[in-house]
Amino acid sequence: xxxxxxxxxxxxxxxxxxxxxxxxxxxxxxxxxxxxxxxxxxxxxxxxxxxxxxxxxxxxxxxxxxxxxxxxxxxxxxxxxxxxxxxxxxxxxxxxxxxxxxxxxxxxxxxxxxxxxxxxxxxxxxxxxxxxxxxxxxxxxxxxxxxxxxxxxxxxxxxxxxxxxxxxxxxxxxx
Numbered sequence: 001x002x003x004x005x006x007x008x009x010x011x012x013x014x015x016x017x018x019x020x021x022x023x024x025x026x027x028x029x030x031x032x033x034x035x036x037x038x039x040x041x042x043x044x045x046x047x048x049x050x051x052x053x054x055x056x057x058x059x060x061x062x063x064x065x066x067x068x069x070x071x072x073x074x075x076x077x078x079x080x081x082x083x084x085x086x087x088x089x090x091x092x093x094x095x096x097x098x099x100x101x102x103x104x105x106x107x108x109x110x111x112x113x114x115x116x117x118x119x120x121x122x123x124x125x126x127x128x129x130x131x132x133x134x135x136x137x138x139x140x141x142x143x144x145x146x147x148x149x150x151x152x153x154x155x156x157x158x159x160x161x162x163x164x165x166x167x168x169x170x171x172x173x174x175x
Contacts, residue, residue: 001047005060019043019064027070029156032075042068102165106158114154121151 002012005019023042027035045067107115120136122129136146 001050003049004011015061019061022061023064023068026065027072027075029152030072031159032072038068038075042071043073054113098166098169099162102162102169103158105165106161108156109161110154116159118154121124121147 002009002016005015006012011050020039020043021038024035027038032038042064046064105121110118117136117140121133122131133147134144140147142150
């Protein structure tokens with residue numbers, strides 16, 4: 001795998017460490033409790049596919065991040081199915097309602113332009129979102145990557161706000 005990352009062994013080791021660190025940060029930012037394990041799982045999957053990657057053209061780190069997205073989706077599915085099996089349905093739906101109420105409150109707190117951007121960014125179905133996001137970036141007069149960065153920052157602030165809101169609700173309920 002190191003040869004695939006870079007012909008120079010030291011440069012390859014540096015890239016590997018940077019990719020692993022970035023993967024861990026991505027999973028942590030997404031709220032995964034097992035961020036390091038998920039980063040390792042991503043690296044293991046890429047390593048197992050190295051034979052098929054011989055024709056891959058592009059920055060290897062991007063390939064890792066693509067695999068990380070799949071690993072994250074699987075993590076979410078596992079977590080939600082485990083939670084659904086271990087908790088009564090009413091508790092799951094109550095938790096969903098609390099999250100939704102908190103999300104609505106946090107969206108209201110955003111500046112109007114940020115609220116509009118994040119809603120438009122996530123508005124489309126999976127199939128159409130890439131094209132819709134390109135159009136949105138063009139409308140805003142920015143590159144698609146700049147749009148992704150803005151959306152990520154808004155999403156992180158929303159996640160923090162929702163977490164605080166849920167903690168406040170939990171403390172009110174337990175009192």
